[in-house]
Amino acid sequence: MYRFAISRLLQAIPVLLMVVTVTFFLVHSAPGGPFSADKAVPPEVIKALEEQYNLNQPVWQQYLSYLGDVVQGDFGPSFKYSGRTVNELIAAGLPITAELAFYAMLVALSVGITAGVGAAMRPNTMQDYLPMTGAMIGICMPSFLLGPLLVLVFGIHLDWLPVSGWGDIPGDKILPSITLGTGYAAYIARLSRGGMLEVLSQDYIRTARAKGLSERLVIIKHALRGGLIPVVAFLGPAFAGLLAGSFVVETIFQIPGLGRFYVQAAFNRDYTLILGMTIFLSTLIILFNLLSDMLAIWLNPKLRQEIRGTN
């Protein structure tokens, strides 16, 4: 298991280097510079700014010096937010986005697994059709539609919940978490239904039932562990996706998380911020994928055997 983890981490290094290189040259070749503005910028100012941010050097030199800084964990100063470093901006946005992603995941898992397992227990009945239809709607409904809808109903008409913010007004975290979590809940519902259906037809489940265990115990003690493996495999990419993809929800609900920085950085050609965020999120995605693979191995004895075999 350790060797597996270490080898995966070593594989991540060239991947990250590739990400840095491609992103660096892409942002530098994009039309429009970080300092262009509607109001004409005098050449003296452009010169002073380019000197300050090392943009007057050849691109390959900028690349090498940037790489040197990144290795030391320094993403450099933001071009747009004068006086802020990229590390500082990530540190400001990450806890909020992580919290949002965590709650969204909680919504996704609890709703998704309940619906999926429930559906698998009585396939081809209303208990199956209803949640699965709901799941299909959940998958299809984009958050930019669901968010405003929830706000209109629960924020404006019923006046139960705040329409925006994060940690400012009691209850303001509920609607964003549900909005972000719904799509994933739907996906998890379908995954867990599929996984459970497969497991429930296995011999060891029949054995458990033959032993006279109650259906509840059969599901919880025996079926869930195997049935949820597809869900576990999905968790890593899902959590990374929640972190990187919360921009829409953050915008709708005025949440000061990472997603807003990321998109603003691209529009502003804030080179260092785009690069810093990309590297940071790539690292997270790699780590979460690794974690979910390790979890899957831990849950599935067959996989463990395979790893041992290859080692």
Next chain:
Amino acid sequence: MIFCSNNYSTRPQSITLSSNLKTLLLLTIFVSLTGCGNNESNVSSGNKTGTLYWGNGTEPQSLDPQIATGVPEHHVIAAVMEGLVLKNRKTLEPKPGVAESWDITGNGTVYTFTLRDNARWSNGDRHIAQDYVWSWWRALQPALGNLYAYMLFPIKNAQQYYEGDITDFSEVGVKALDDHTLQVTLNYPTPYFLQLLDHYSLFPVHQATIEKFGTADQRGTRWTYEGNLVGNGPFQLADWKINRRIVVQSNPYYWDADNVSLKEIVFIPIENIVTEERMFRAGQLHVTSSLPADKISVYREAKDPELKIAPYLGTYYYRLNVRKPQFQDPRVRRALAMTVDRQRLVDNITKGGQIPAYAMTPPGTMGYYPKSDLKFDPEGARRLLAEAGYPDGKGFPATEILYNTNEGHRKVAVALQEMWKKHLNIDIRLLNQEWKVYLDTESAGEYEISRAGWIGDYVDPNNFLDLFLCGGGNNRTGWCNEEYDRLILDVAPSMSSHKERLEVFQQAETMLLNEMPIIPIYTYTTVQLVDSSVKNFDANIMNAASYKDIYLQPDQE
């Protein structure tokens, strides 16, 4: 409690994962719904505590007045800093700020300001005339990258110093005669000079603070952070959480602190104007920065007194690239301008009470009402186009309207495309580009027609007409007329009376409209929602609120 907290902590709160996620979630939702504090809105609580909640558009890039550009930055800086003069919030007439009085001598070229005895910085330091000499020296350091350095150019030798033609700052026309007397010498009489002093690029900055965190001409030091920033305005910076809020609180050292009613202003950056409107409806904001165009008619029909629409000192226009073959003939340019049905456009498309523009300078700018013979005249336009060699639009080269990606700009472009097809029978295509790409394309002159807008920095026709000087950075049309340049650069400044000066501007404006390198479309308006409890909020054409005058008083029900 997971979902709610009554403090402003941004850290995630710890949670123990239990195996029964469903129970945990239900429990937390229940607790957060029922167990957390009261649900009083910002507006209602703010009215009791004297806290104004202000929707402030985007996150400010900087609060350094000599680096910042942009409206959200302006709003915050105007709360924590102040210039020598202020403007009357209704008429925008200059009124005493840090300077309690001033004398104008030397045929309008020498201004002698007397500073208040009780002027103080927000840390209690004395605020003296030397502060302005140092601040303006700093503003003219090219390394600082001050985009508004040109605002100081009316001052004698300021431009020469900035461009490196002279290196001795003592030759620049700003002198501290003593602690309370500042003398400023101008190149020529500049009637709008007092107004410039209320622009943040001429605000004083606190030398000791800036030098504590870096050198004077260093960008991006931490002197503007909460706890560091020392200002001289009615408020002082108390908190700055990026992308979340900027909080300013009343400054006890402010010279007029007794007359400042608000205790606190919370500036909230909200880029999504749809969200902003919802926040206003939910009582989370006193004032919004804007209003979605499709909501304006809803508020108008409801005759909602909270909807405030006011003229704004800005012109929405199209640039015509006169280097392109089809636009080398002024008759073609005029024909296009004459077939824009501006009234229909503002009534049906923009809907924000915008005023149809038939000249570049907005009417009423420092008493200047530009005369224009431009009108909606499809018949005359067709004649002009035929004379220019395109009868009934035949043979008109492929032409595109370039605009930056934005639904409002797209609607205007589609409307004009349709008007030109209908009245001139010419086919125009639309080309939208992302903001920075659009800026590049426009600056490189690789367009035929391009959307543009200009918001005045100060209230004077000069600020609109000097855009179109030969080779000017903001011209971008390729149009150049030496006589026009002479009027703006030499003749207008030499006029002894305001009336004569305006006449020169009228001549220049007429010249611009005859040659038509641009098509003026409408004069901007500011459209905001303002809660009825906000008093002394007077919209003005600079969209500059006077926070020290505002007070909060809910209407009696």
